[in-house]
Amino acid sequence: xxxxxxxxxxxxxxxxxxxxxxxxxxxxxxxxxxxxxxLFLVLNFLCVAVLYILLYSQFIAIIQVxxxxxxxxxxxxxxxxxxxxxxxxxxxxxxxxxxxxxxFLALFFFLGIFYAVVAKSPxxxxxxxxxxxxxxxxxxxxxxxxxxxxLFPFEIVSILLVVAMVGAVILSKKRA
Amino acid sequence: MQLLYHLIEIIVKxxxxxxCLMLCVAxxxxxxxxxxxxxxxxxxxxxxxxxxLLQPFxxxxxxxxxxxxxxxxxxxVVFVLAPMIAIVTAISIFAVIPFGNQFTIPGxxxxxxxxxxxxxxGLLYIFGLASIGxxxxxxxxxxxxxxxxxxxxxxxxxxxxSYEVALGLSIIGVIILSQSLRLTEIVNLQAxxxxxxxxxxxPVAFILYIICGLAEINRTPFDMPEAESELxxxxxxxxxxxxxxxxxxxxxxxxxxxxxxxxxLFWGGWQPPLPFLSFIPGVVWFCIxxxxxxxxxxxxRGTFPRLRYDQIMKFGWKILFPLTLVNLLITALVISLKG
Numbered sequence: 001x002x003x004x005x006x007x008x009x010x011x012x013x014x015x016x017x018x019x020x021x022x023x024x025x026x027x028x029x030x031x032x033x034x035x036x037x038x039l040f041l042v043l044n045f046l047c048v049a050v051l052y053i054l055l056y057s058q059f060i061a062i063i064q065v066x067x068x069x070x071x072x073x074x075x076x077x078x079x080x081x082x083x084x085x086x087x088x089x090x091x092x093x094x095x096x097x098x099x100x101x102x103x104f105l106a107l108f109f110f111l112g113i114f115y116a117v118v119a120k121s122p123x124x125x126x127x128x129x130x131x132x133x134x135x136x137x138x139x140x141x142x143x144x145x146x147x148x149x150x151l152f153p154f155e156i157v158s159i160l161l162v163v164a165m166v167g168a169v170i171l172s173k174k175r176a
Numbered sequence: 177m178q179l180l181y182h183l184i185e186i187i188v189k190x191x192x193x194x195x196c197l198m199l200c201v202a203x204x205x206x207x208x209x210x211x212x213x214x215x216x217x218x219x220x221x222x223x224x225x226x227x228x229l230l231q232p233f234x235x236x237x238x239x240x241x242x243x244x245x246x247x248x249x250x251x252x253v254v255f256v257l258a259p260m261i262a263i264v265t266a267i268s269i270f271a272v273i274p275f276g277n278q279f280t281i282p283g284x285x286x287x288x289x290x291x292x293x294x295x296x297x298g299l300l301y302i303f304g305l306a307s308i309g310x311x312x313x314x315x316x317x318x319x320x321x322x323x324x325x326x327x328x329x330x331x332x333x334x335x336x337x338s339y340e341v342a343l344g345l346s347i348i349g350v351i352i353l354s355q356s357l358r359l360t361e362i363v364n365l366q367a368x369x370x371x372x373x374x375x376x377x378x379p380v381a382f383i384l385y386i387i388c389g390l391a392e393i394n395r396t397p398f399d400m401p402e403a404e405s406e407l408x409x410x411x412x413x414x415x416x417x418x419x420x421x422x423x424x425x426x427x428x429x430x431x432x433x434x435x436x437x438x439x440x441l442f443w444g445g446w447q448p449p450l451p452f453l454s455f456i457p458g459v460v461w462f463c464i465x466x467x468x469x470x471x472x473x474x475x476x477r478g479t480f481p482r483l484r485y486d487q488i489m490k491f492g493w494k495i496l497f498p499l500t501l502v503n504l505l506i507t508a509l510v511i512s513l514k515g
Contacts, residue, residue, distance in 0.1 A: 033251075035318065039254070039315075042308075058296055059297055059300075062300040062304050063300070065304035066307055070303075070307025070308060070310070071307060071337065074311070074314070074333060074337060075337070077311075077314060078330070081318055081326065081329070082330070138296055138297070139297060
């Protein structure tokens with residue numbers, strides 16, 4: 001009885017969140033005002049976080065909220081506020097090469113996701129999935145795997161981030 | 177039937193915590209005005225009820241019946257949404273705070289745990305919601321269509337991002353000590369007397385947490401986003417009536433949450449200071465400790481002048497950030513050397 005109700009609720013939450021997420025992404029690309037787009041981006045990220053929770057991956061879900069919905073979109077909003085919105089709004093729906101390239105990239109990534117869904121294991125390996133039983137040690141499990149099995153990629157990513165940071169400092173220091 | 181009881185328990189706990197939090201917020205505004213008044217050799221509110229105790233309610237009624245203005249240049253939807261984001265996140269953070277141990281309802285064997293949600297990622301949940309809450313302030317200033325408001329929200333965004341980094345790093349020492357992000361476990365590890373509290377093992381982290389926390393909730397001396405003397409209230413300049421009251425309540429609720437997290441992480445949560453005092457329920461200890469912190473926040477507001485904006489940013493990035501890193505390194509080193 002209780003399990004049935006639990007499953008039913010999970011399905012209801014999944015359907016609602018998935019629908020809102022798709023709606024938010026559509027609105028994100030169609031809004032004219034960049035701040036509104038950024039807000040729909042936040043909504044989309046939050047929905048994705050809920051989807052992670054439904055997959056019993058609490059840690060990834062909360063990182064999604066802290067890093068993406070919190071920090072990164074906040075930076076985006078910060079930059080948009082400093083821009084002149086009027087110029088942005090007037091440029092409207094004109095054709096530009098950035099849009100063309102962006103469109104192709106979007107299509108490419110969509111095909112990638114589609115392939116990942118259809119082909120069950122693109123890398124030939126199936127990752128361990130979380131269930132409601134082993135959810136309590138989620139953070140510990142992620143940490144252990146990150147610092148043992150995937151230590152090398154982890155360190156490489158950190159170097160990449162340092163390089164990006166140094167690059168940003170140099171760009172902003174450059175005298176025009 | 178078990179499921180129904182469970183549901184009832186959750187709902188009752190939510191309502192009680194929400195009610196207590198709102199009452200605390202109401203009386204914190206009274207306490208703040210009273211304490212600040214006495215610091216400045218005034219009386220503070222003393223007209224409404226004995227000692228001005230009914231002042232929060234009269235303020236609430238006033239805010240409710242004032243005219244609700246939305247400026248013509250404002251972005252209406254975002255303008256209405258911003259205070260809601262602020263208050264909802266400020267209240268939701270309280271869901272993971274453990275404010276007491278457990279007790280059994282007399283006559284049954286039903287155990288009630290005195291916390292709303294005991295999740296594995298408790299500490300991260302607090303940071304996640306706090307970072308969402310920043311949107312309330314930033315969007316509130318932006319959507320007003322007012323120069324002062326925009327300046328306030330730009331300052332808020334920059335300041336909060338900067339201090340969030342130091343705030344997050346300052347508590348990693350505690351996480352290393354307790355090897356868990358679950359707030360209940362962090363509290364349980366501090367049991368058995370005040371000498372076991374984390375504040376003795378992480379004194380630098382504790383001070384840094386308090387400083388960064390003050391900056392994060394925009395209290396004096398870091399209240400740059402609303403600096404009255406230069407920005408004429410900053411991000412909430414165009415807000416009136418209930419929307420302003422929501423921002424106001426969000427600020428105080430956030431302050432209580434900051435204090436509650438400080439109590440949980442550094443001052444042993446609901447644990448009594450001496451083992452033989454454990455006959456007094458944990459909730460009482462939690463409230464006493466919470467009150468000490470809240471009083472400190474009010475006291476320091478009456479003591480320190482507001483800093484200049486560039487000083488705040490320099491202080492955050494050049495002093496606090498390196499200090500937190502050094503503290504983290506030393507903690508990790510000691511822990512790894514001990515085994």
